[in-house]
Amino acid sequence: MGQFPSLNQADIEHFDKVFDELLGKSEANLALLVEKAGYLIHQRGSQHSVDTTTFATLGSNAYNAVQFMAQLVNETNFTSMYQQGEKFSTLMVNVDENSILVLIFPTHLTVGSIKYFAGPAAKALAARIAVAAGRDPGVGIDLSDMDAADVQSALFQKND
């Protein structure tokens, strides 16, 4: 499992463009790019009262669980996951080794149409992530101007 690359402003703007096009064409409410370890990377659309951080974590773990199920039946990959609700539905689509695209959309839209638009969007996101990975392979955060004293003190304090 490789590492999700470090992103810059141009990457985020590219994601916005892909998401805006996807949401515009599909009429989905919300699109999330989620790393499979559970991190919300980027989001676009109407959040309403959705706790997108928690949603991303639950989604990625559910997706990973389904991948595990796939292995148990000797299926190499289940590339998408769909849940139908009464008002809203969700579709999770594989982007690349490390990430998935999560969509929330009104139930009156068909999953077929959402999948139709999500496929190219996932490919576009994967291509940009590959660009980011190629630009800065394996390089993490630049904390070279930090010293140990910066992290000596306790980060979290207990309430009195």
Next chain:
Amino acid sequence: MAIINQATKELQVKIVYYGPAKSGKTTNLEQVHQNVQVPETSAKGKLTSLATSSDRTLFFDFFPLEAVAIKGFKTKFALFTVPGQVIYNATRQIVLRGVDGVVFVADSQYDKMEENVETFKHLEDNLKTLNLKLEDIPCVLQYNKRDVPDAAPVEYLDFLLNNREVQMPTFEASAAKCDGVFETLNMITRMLLHKFLNNGARK
């Protein structure tokens, strides 16, 4: 593996609380959630528990927590627990995906020693399936339930779980009373930031 977003100046790090059934993993997260000081409410996310009807962790507990920005980077810690019961080992593997740091919560009761050792072995095995080695990721041992009457001596727990060339930091705790909970959390977060500091210097 941690996520670094240079555009939004965010560092996201995953910490997994691992340990045998009923050792206090969920209690650790609940205590942090209830008692942590935050500069603003948005820094502390909701504690989500996927539990059975009898409050045993079925999949995981999850709680996002932001720390004070370091060198302009907002640091977000995602705290997870795994289910302690052996039958959920596949679930543990799923939750461990992308882990950056581990807190192993051991149960200090004498009759739990075998479970502690077995679960620790499972942790190492599960990390191997993710091509990770315990030595390569920050890990803290928490000896929980120090307040029970039949608690095993710390030296015995050290012998069973920390008998290695490079020892892991250990903390005595009574998570139900919030004793040792923040000390453990602060140690693992410090170790993780040190790790990123050292790795970051290679740019």
